[in-house]
Amino acid sequence: MARPVVAIVGRPNVGKSTIFNRIIGDRLAIVEDKPGITRDRIYGTSEWNGKPFSIIDTGGIEIDGDDMILKSIRAQAELAIEEADVIVFMCDAKAGITQSDEEVGNLLYRSGKPVLLAVNKVDNLARMDHIYEFYNLGFGDPIGVSGSHGTGVGDLLDAITEHLPELPDDEYDEDVIRVALIGRPNVGKSSLVNAILGEERVIVSNVAGTTRDAIDTPFEKDGQRYVLIDTAGMRKRGKVYESTEKYSVMRAMKAIERADVVLVVINGEEGIIEQDKHVAGYAYEAGKATVFVVNKWDAVEKDDKTMHEFEKKIRDHFLFMTYAPIVFLSALTKQRLHKLLPVVQHAAEQHARRVATHLLNDVVSDAIAINPPPTDKGRRMRINYVTQVAVKPPTIVVFVNDPELMHFSYERYLENKIRAAFDFEGTPIRIFTRRKSDKED
Numbered sequence: 001m002a003r004p005v006v007a008i009v010g011r012p013n014v015g016k017s018t019i020f021n022r023i024i025g026d027r028l029a030i031v032e033d034k035p036g037i038t039r040d041r042i043y044g045t046s047e048w049n050g051k052p053f054s055i056i057d058t059g060g061i062e063i064d065g066d067d068m069i070l071k072s073i074r075a076q077a078e079l080a081i082e083e084a085d086v087i088v089f090m091c092d093a094k095a096g097i098t099q100s101d102e103e104v105g106n107l108l109y110r111s112g113k114p115v116l117l118a119v120n121k122v123d124n125l126a127r128m129d130h131i132y133e134f135y136n137l138g139f140g141d142p143i144g145v146s147g148s149h150g151t152g153v154g155d156l157l158d159a160i161t162e163h164l165p166e167l168p169d170d171e172y173d174e175d176v177i178r179v180a181l182i183g184r185p186n187v188g189k190s191s192l193v194n195a196i197l198g199e200e201r202v203i204v205s206n207v208a209g210t211t212r213d214a215i216d217t218p219f220e221k222d223g224q225r226y227v228l229i230d231t232a233g234m235r236k237r238g239k240v241y242e243s244t245e246k247y248s249v250m251r252a253m254k255a256i257e258r259a260d261v262v263l264v265v266i267n268g269e270e271g272i273i274e275q276d277k278h279v280a281g282y283a284y285e286a287g288k289a290t291v292f293v294v295n296k297w298d299a300v301e302k303d304d305k306t307m308h309e310f311e312k313k314i315r316d317h318f319l320f321m322t323y324a325p326i327v328f329l330s331a332l333t334k335q336r337l338h339k340l341l342p343v344v345q346h347a348a349e350q351h352a353r354r355v356a357t358h359l360l361n362d363v364v365s366d367a368i369a370i371n372p373p374p375t376d377k378g379r380r381m382r383i384n385y386v387t388q389v390a391v392k393p394p395t396i397v398v399f400v401n402d403p404e405l406m407h408f409s410y411e412r413y414l415e416n417k418i419r420a421a422f423d424f425e426g427t428p429i430r431i432f433t434r435r436k437s438d439k440e441d
């Protein structure tokens, strides 16, 4: 099921990032290895009242020239109107209504999207009185929040989840592998799509997605049906925000949500940049299978070590995605292109793979025997049993005497043992630890 997208919009300094961080929580920015990088996060996934959603902080779009601030917030508002399902319009109780707020309000007003008015910096009861003037913006009841204290954020989340649309499921059969091609401009996504399709039988060409405005292209290869979800061809013309990373990340997020397998296309000539990490990180968070495609391999001067070195670079940059296979190819010359789809198919199979409970427990028992679970203050974690509860991605629950005793490193150890036994190449695995005492058995 695709996740609806929530965007936070507002002029600089009202506290968008602060509230955004409150909503996504202090979860680690898993794909990043540098400290402090969490501050730069621009999207996250969250859940409230059992409803999952993605959220994007549209702040910080910078545009040069006169009226810079005004243009920037206009670009933000346009981005949100274009892409989000619910918009949180944020103002500042300390500052009151400013002209920029009115500007943003006017744009949002005409959008026809659900807009929730959040008034931040309501740090004390006295400030609560300040929020009434915000009725004048014409978006109904203002929701008072405080990014500093966290008050009101629950109410805001209630309002958000109340307005989240039910996104219809895709119309494709279960056995169709949905593939999204993601990558920054000019890495060769369109060329790759054409190269793949040029060789295969296209069943129906360019069906506009019914749920989303992506261009979907179904095709078949060796008896396997696929659909390519292409984000490359749908850029709109001439708008300011198109050049911003946020715009492309938001587009990518929506394609990733609909995919089983995400192809992260990297330009082999240029190497890896920050933006590649953002999209790959989202594929990981969304629990999708991932294949790295290093394109333009024809243009790279190579010796016998080049591929190995590039592979090492990818592994260093994407520490948490060691499961993702890497395919080097050229969309232009079609060199090594034939290697791609078998890898995609394998990743999709692993993503949907279900392992029987007894097999899983055999592997975990052996793992425990080699390396017993950690102790804490003299108490040892006891693993009672392990079971796979979901697929896409494979999700495993470890039942233990006390979940507090589980360490991240031990979880990784179990994951590695499980991967060594059952492959799962190309797919992330989710592991949850839950309490279950012996007595309950």
Ligand SMILES: Nc1nc2c(ncn2[C@@H]2O[C@H](COP(=O)(O)OP(=O)(O)OP(=O)(O)O)[C@@H](O)[C@H]2O)c(=O)[nH]1
Binding pocket: 010, 011, 012, 013, 014, 015, 016, 017, 018, 019, 059, 060, 120, 121, 122, 123, 145, 146, 147, 148, 149
């Ligand atoms: N008093 C008070 N200050 C807050 C609150 N929330 C955020 N701030 C402060 O307001 C300032 C701006 O916060 P940010 O979250 O960076 O604001 P932003 O809207 O994301 O700003 P841009 O990135 O410039 O668009 C920071 O100094 C915050 O510490 C709040 O609830 N109360």
Ligand SMILES: Nc1nc2c(ncn2[C@@H]2O[C@H](COP(=O)(O)OP(=O)(O)OP(=O)(O)O)[C@@H](O)[C@H]2O)c(=O)[nH]1
Binding pocket: 183, 184, 185, 186, 187, 188, 189, 190, 191, 192, 232, 295, 296, 297, 298, 299, 329, 330, 331, 332, 333
């Ligand atoms: N040498 C070489 N050039 C390539 C290859 N694939 C694509 N190109 C070139 O790279 C440029 C960009 O290719 P596109 O397919 O338009 O890239 P894109 O990622 O779809 O770009 P956007 O539409 O901007 O997102 C074009 O000039 C292509 O000819 C390749 O495998 N080798």
